[in-house]
Amino acid sequence: MWFACATSKGDVEALKCRWKSITHHECNEHEWTDDNGEQHRCDHAPLTAQEKKNRMWMRKYSMAFQDLSSLVLDKRLLRDMEKMALFKHTGPLEVFHSALLKYLPKRQAFSFQGMKERCHLAFLEHNENIVKRKQDTTKTGQARFNQVFSKRSKQWVLKKIFTPHTTQFIDTLIKRVMDRRRNPNIQFTLPISSLAMPQPALPPNITPVPKPSKEAATTSFQSRF
Ligand SMILES: [Zn+2]
Known part of the structure; x- marks a missing residue:
């Protein structure tokens, strides 16, 4: 997923295509034709016979393959991945x-x-x-x-x-x-001035009722005792 996002450079279709390629690569299938008749191949260098032998590959249409495919091709996941095409992280x-x-x-x-x-x-x-x-x-x-x-x-x-x-x-x-x-004749042009924003009209405080006078407040305070 990291590789697919990092290499897609904002191209949502390229991202999805790379991600979905897992279902082919894992079955030792590095070149394939998709449902629309388009040709695709893995980005890695061609594997030698020894490299192919050293790895455990999935059998196509096995139970494990179907489980993997259902995760990789999950519609909600694919929709969410569109948001990851720019590869920004926090x-x-x-x-x-x-x-x-x-x-x-x-x-x-x-x-x-x-x-x-x-x-x-x-x-x-x-x-x-x-x-x-x-x-x-x-x-x-x-x-x-x-x-x-x-x-x-x-x-x-x-x-x-x-x-x-x-x-x-x-x-x-x-x-x-x-x-x-x-x-004082030096003139500065600060690039940051482009961020200038007017001061918003803020109320002096956020209370819903006006503040009573100090005398009134003191009187009511004393009267309670
Ligand atoms: Zn491959």
Whole structure:
């Protein structure tokens, strides 16, 4: 499923075709004709006789094959898979949310302007570290990897080591503020200004009844005792 989604590049039909190919590949059938008379073949290199011999293949129309087919060709699953053609997953979004929490802690209240500017800082940090992040290299220019044991596949796998987390944008911002302070003629065009939004008309508070005067509140408070 991962492979089919990762390689379909937004093409829903290509995604479904790759996914459905499981029912052919598992039966040692790597080239086939579909119901519409179209020819298809697996993306892998042709298998040698030895490779074919080393694998256990499914017998077509066996009980196991019918069970597999009913899962793979399930109409609801195929419909849901259309949504996966762009191969987006939520990892980077979660990373962004945690960057947002650094600038916008939930325990504190901020003004609308404060929220907006703090969001911008989180965008800058996210762009600097996640969007533009590259794999780290050694002094001799070799890509750096970490060897980790995968519990799922039960083997050692390589994981990319990325460049360390930075907050270079803060230095850049401070420098630009100082430059502007020293020379008021400097004009900045901030690309982020395209995100400008007017302040929404918010009520001062969300209570359904107006706040009574302090005197009235004190009187009624005392009268209760
Ligand atoms: Zn195949």
